[in-house]
Amino acid sequence: MNILGLQETDWLTRGPHTQHHIFERLSKNPNFKITVFDYDIDKILRLKSLIIKKFVYNNIDRAVENSNVTIIRTAHIQVPYIRRVSSLITNFFGTLAFFRRNRPDIILGFSITNGAIGLLLAKLFRIPYIFYYIDLLHTLVLVPYAQYFARLISRFLFKNSDRVIVVTKPLQKYVLNEGVPIEKVHILLNGISLENTVVDREKLRTLKSNISIEDDDFVILYMGYLYDFAGLKEIIDYYNADVKSGKLNIKFLIVGDGGIYNRLINHIKEINADWVILTGKVPFFEVTEYIELADLCLMSFELNDVTKDITPVKVMEYMAMKKPVLSTSLPSVVREIGKNNGVIFAQNQKELVEKIRDLTKEKEKLKDIGLRGYELIKKHYMWPNILKDLKKIMLDLIKEKKQLS
Numbered sequence: 001m002n003i004l005g006l007q008e009t010d011w012l013t014r015g016p017h018t019q020h021h022i023f024e025r026l027s028k029n030p031n032f033k034i035t036v037f038d039y040d041i042d043k044i045l046r047l048k049s050l051i052i053k054k055f056v057y058n059n060i061d062r063a064v065e066n067s068n069v070t071i072i073r074t075a076h077i078q079v080p081y082i083r084r085v086s087s088l089i090t091n092f093f094g095t096l097a098f099f100r101r102n103r104p105d106i107i108l109g110f111s112i113t114n115g116a117i118g119l120l121l122a123k124l125f126r127i128p129y130i131f132y133y134i135d136l137l138h139t140l141v142l143v144p145y146a147q148y149f150a151r152l153i154s155r156f157l158f159k160n161s162d163r164v165i166v167v168t169k170p171l172q173k174y175v176l177n178e179g180v181p182i183e184k185v186h187i188l189l190n191g192i193s194l195e196n197t198v199v200d201r202e203k204l205r206t207l208k209s210n211i212s213i214e215d216d217d218f219v220i221l222y223m224g225y226l227y228d229f230a231g232l233k234e235i236i237d238y239y240n241a242d243v244k245s246g247k248l249n250i251k252f253l254i255v256g257d258g259g260i261y262n263r264l265i266n267h268i269k270e271i272n273a274d275w276v277i278l279t280g281k282v283p284f285f286e287v288t289e290y291i292e293l294a295d296l297c298l299m300s301f302e303l304n305d306v307t308k309d310i311t312p313v314k315v316m317e318y319m320a321m322k323k324p325v326l327s328t329s330l331p332s333v334v335r336e337i338g339k340n341n342g343v344i345f346a347q348n349q350k351e352l353v354e355k356i357r358d359l360t361k362e363k364e365k366l367k368d369i370g371l372r373g374y375e376l377i378k379k380h381y382m383w384p385n386i387l388k389d390l391k392k393i394m395l396d397l398i399k400e401k402k403q404l405s
Contacts, residue, residue: 001394004095004104005036006118008111011071013042016063016284018134018167018190018313019110024067025193025387034069035102037095037114039087040076042258052076054094063284064193072098092117099125106394108132109161112153119160128397131161133171134190139305155179162397165390170309170332186393189336190313191383192320197288204289211277213293217251218360221294221323223287224314226259229307231300231349233264236273238353243275248360250275255290257281291321296359296366299327302349311336315343316381319373324366326359328352342373 005023009015019036026032040052057071074090076083091114098104099121106128109115115131122129138150158164158180165186166172172187213219222232232254242248254264257280268276282290291297297318301307311332318325325343327333337343344359346352359366 001031001106001398002033002102002104003035003394004098004107004118005034006095006107006109006111006114007036008039008114009041011036011038011062011069012057012060013281017110019108019132020063021191021193021313021383022387022390023069024062024064025383027068028064028066035072035098035104036069037072037074037091037098037118039084039091039114040073050078052078054090061285063196065285088113088117092121095121099127103127105398106130109157110134112137112150112157115157116153119157123160126401128162128394128401129160130163130165130394130397131157132165133175134167136171136174136306136309162401163393165393168309168311168332169335174309186389188386188389188393189381190311190316191386192313192316192377192381193383194320194378196285196317197321199288199292203286204292207289208293211253211279213251213253217249218296218363219251219253219294220296220298220356221253221255221291221318222298222300223255223291223317224312226254226256226261226264227301228260229302229304230259231302231353232260233267234349235298235300235353235356236264236268236276237271239356240271240273240275244272248357250356250360252276253279253290253293255279255282255287287317288321291318291323294318294323295363296356297323297325298352299325299330299333299343300349300352301328301330303328303330308332316377319343319370320377320381322367322370322374324369325373326352326355337373337376340372341376342369342371344369 005019023034027034052075054075055073059068060071061067074094076087076090095118104127107118107122108130109118110132119129138147138154155178158178163184164175164180165188166175167190172185175185176182239250243250265278299315307330309332315325319342327343327345328349329345329347346355
């Protein structure tokens with residue numbers, strides 16, 4: 001099966017997200033050929049030339065070792081505001097050329113504007129199109145007036161896609177409220193692969209020594225993009241005096257970059273919070289040992305338009321490693337995981353910050369909570385089962401399209 005994926009973020013630096021796990025796993029099967037069009041959203045290609053030429057990347061491993069996904073990044077003009085528009089134009093012609101040269105059997109779109117281009121061409125070439133909706137995409141648009149247009153494009157995609165796949169029940173509800181017939185909507189949960197939870201004990205000992213973690217430290221961990229609404233500064237400020245005075249023995253391990261990363265570095269220096277360890281971005285295949293160090297993992301997002309309907313896959317990654325999770329009561333996470341299943345819920349960010357103090361005294365109890373989460377993951381969130389359902393959706397849709405043509 002020849003599959004084309006469309007996204008609007010950088011495949012090489014962002015995530016791994018749902019599409020990385022799906023496409024890289026499928027690509028290891030010789031019966032699947034995966035190509036993805038992406039975009040250098042973070043301006044990683046800081047070249048001096050005005051025009052950035054087309055790049056093609058092969059065999060990039062982000063979530064699964066020895067995977068075989070081809071990434072195409074079309075040319076664009078390196079000028080603010082024109083940059084994104086120019087990439088959309090080259091994406092259109094790049095996708096059109098790809099269709100003519102290597103016609104896909106099906107398209108999976110994970111984005112809005114790239115997705116709309118793909119959908120229009122899919123209609124023209126009579127190719128099945130699935131809108132894989134992993135987030136409230138229009139809320140991620142930073143410019144307020146552009147959010148309105150992003151939502152209009154999302155509605156166009158909902159209406160005209162052959163199928164819509166969502167990753168949570170709240171997203172399903174949202175999509176149905178947007179007018180999508182229920183028979184077109186499928187729920188495929190985000191998954192976990194247990195081979196990614198195997199700890200290298202020698203690496204763990206070295207890491208523990210390098211970042212000065214002691215056996216009696218209580219380690220709290222935040223992993224992922226450093227959003228300003230993640231409450232990281234609030235946690236640091238709340239506990240800094242007590243940790244420095246010796247009243248609490250906490251190490252705060254922050255694994256990730258982006259967002260407020262530079263601000264956090266400066267703030268930690270200013271208040272001399274040497275108990276906070278900022279690692280920067282860590283390759284996915286090296287994350288396991290960092291999670292293993294944690295006594296408590298955090299999902300400390302405040303409730304807002306971006307977070308109210310998300311269930312980040314990192315929650316499942318924590319749970320798969322038998323780690324207890326402390327999370328704000330984001331509606332989607334509460335509905336997805338449920339109570340007493342490995343996640344401790346706080347009503348809001350303020351309560352979450354304060355709750356950490358009490359949990360530092362409950363190491364053994366936290367281990368039992370982590371085990372409950374692990375059992376839930378094994379039962380409902382394994383990638384092989386999810387991919388089996390996805391393959392069936394794709395094959396049924398391809399067959400349906402052929403019968404209609």
